[in-house]
Amino acid sequence: MKDKGFLVVISGPAGTGKGTVVKELAKENNVEVSISATTRAPRGNEKDGVEYHFLSRGQFESIIENDGFLEYAEYCGNYYGSPKKQAEEWISAGKDVILEIEVQGFEKIKKKNPECISIFIMPPSFKELERRLRKRATDSEESILKRLERAKEEVKIASDYDYIIVNGSVEKCAADIKSVLYAEKLKSKRFDVDSMF
Amino acid sequence: MKDKGFLVVISGPAGTGKGTVVKELAKENNVEVSISATTRAPRGNEKDGVEYHFLSRGQFESIIENDGFLEYAEYCGNYYGSPKKQAEEWISAGKDVILEIEVQGFEKIKKKNPECISIFIMPPSFKELERRLRKRATDSEESILKRLERAKEEVKIASDYDYIIVNGSVEKCAADIKSVLYAEKLKSKRFDVDSMF
Numbered sequence: 025m026k027d028k029g030f031l032v033v034i035s036g037p038a039g040t041g042k043g044t045v046v047k048e049l050a051k052e053n054n055v056e057v058s059i060s061a062t063t064r065a066p067r068g069n070e071k072d073g074v075e076y077h078f079l080s081r082g083q084f085e086s087i088i089e090n091d092g093f094l095e096y097a098e099y100c101g102n103y104y105g106s107p108k109k110q111a112e113e114w115i116s117a118g119k120d121v122i123l124e125i126e127v128q129g130f131e132k133i134k135k136k137n138p139e140c141i142s143i144f145i146m147p148p149s150f151k152e153l154e155r156r157l158r159k160r161a162t163d164s165e166e167s168i169l170k171r172l173e174r175a176k177e178e179v180k181i182a183s184d185y186d187y188i189i190v191n192g193s194v195e196k197c198a199a200d201i202k203s204v205l206y207a208e209k210l211k212s213k214r215f216d217v218d219s220m221f
Numbered sequence: 222m223k224d225k226g227f228l229v230v231i232s233g234p235a236g237t238g239k240g241t242v243v244k245e246l247a248k249e250n251n252v253e254v255s256i257s258a259t260t261r262a263p264r265g266n267e268k269d270g271v272e273y274h275f276l277s278r279g280q281f282e283s284i285i286e287n288d289g290f291l292e293y294a295e296y297c298g299n300y301y302g303s304p305k306k307q308a309e310e311w312i313s314a315g316k317d318v319i320l321e322i323e324v325q326g327f328e329k330i331k332k333k334n335p336e337c338i339s340i341f342i343m344p345p346s347f348k349e350l351e352r353r354l355r356k357r358a359t360d361s362e363e364s365i366l367k368r369l370e371r372a373k374e375e376v377k378i379a380s381d382y383d384y385i386i387v388n389g390s391v392e393k394c395a396a397d398i399k400s401v402l403y404a405e406k407l408k409s410k411r412f413d414v415d416s417m418f
Contacts, residue, residue, distance in 0.1 A: 184409075212379060
């Protein structure tokens with residue numbers, strides 16, 4: 025435990041800006057961001073090992089068999105998962121590893137890794153969330169309304185997370201997460217009392 | 222829970238400098254320091270309501286009967302206790318209230334107030350603690366050795382506290398405690414999810 029990094033789960037409704045917050049956190053020396061694996065085909069300019077690790081179904085299933093995912097799920101006929109090995113190596117090296125995942129993934133992670141630190145990023149309000157979703161202008165009206173409905177469901181389980189941090193501004197939200205990780209390192213269970221003697 | 226302050230228990234061996242750290246924290250607007258009550262006589266320039274609330278045995282025992290202490294104990298024929306009313310008023314007003322108490326007092330507080338935040342202030346090393354105790358130059362050699370022995374006993378139960386913070390410098394230690402209190406306010410249980418709807 026003592027000098028290891030944390031497994032940090034970050035979730036939040038689409039449009040909350042968690043991706044931007046995670047990018048801000050990734051600037052820290054001791055923070056790494058886990059890259060998910062998927063069997064879906066790359067879109068547009070997506071590169072293997074950048075947005076995702078793109079795997080064949082066979083490759084993905086062989087990793088499942090070897091218990092190589094922190095969590096995985098199948099959506100619309102494609103697998104998505106968080107590779108375990110790289111995350112564990114970073115954590116052993118004292119780095120905090122961020123997993124940006126869906127709330128369903130968090131429930132699975134929490135069961136297997138109860139010591140993870142979980143943070144739910146909350147929009148300032150649903151009104152503001154709607155404004156942000158419309159600003160993207162990539163989604164149809166139907167899709168925006170669907171995302172808003174889904175956000176309302178996700179927010180209801182926010183209290184299952186250790187922390188809830190409102191994303192009013194990216195800088196403030198990232199700074200709050202850094203404070204949380206800093207304070208967590210001061211927890212008594214991470215202090216080796218025997219080292220005093 | 223939501224907008225209340227915290228009951229913050231701070232303990233640590235004599236000579237660790239926790240008094241100075243608490244004075245530094247007291248400069249914050251939202252922090253109050255609980256003043257203990259005692260039946261011992263004032264010493265030197267001690268003023269009622271500053272170092273202690275000086276009470277008669279009768280007054281003290283009547284407060285005990287009315288469950289008016291967060292914790293109390295009798296040492297060397299004198300009572301010492303942490304008055305409950307003022308602390309609860311501050312906490313309701315959203316202030317964090319610091320109780321600087323002995324490890325024995327902490328165990329009692331923790332039982333009745335499991336939601337308290339407990340911080341053990343650790344000297345950088347026993348060697349440094351000895352140096353600090355000798356620097357005071359108010360204690361006899363016998364008393365210094367006794368305090369060192371006691372410190373070693375106290376440090377062994379440091380892991381019962383939520384946090385262990387090393388006091389290398391007063392400013393750093395006080396800043397670490399402020400980080401802890403800040404992060405604790407981001408805990409999901411303090412967020413009123415219903416307020417989003």
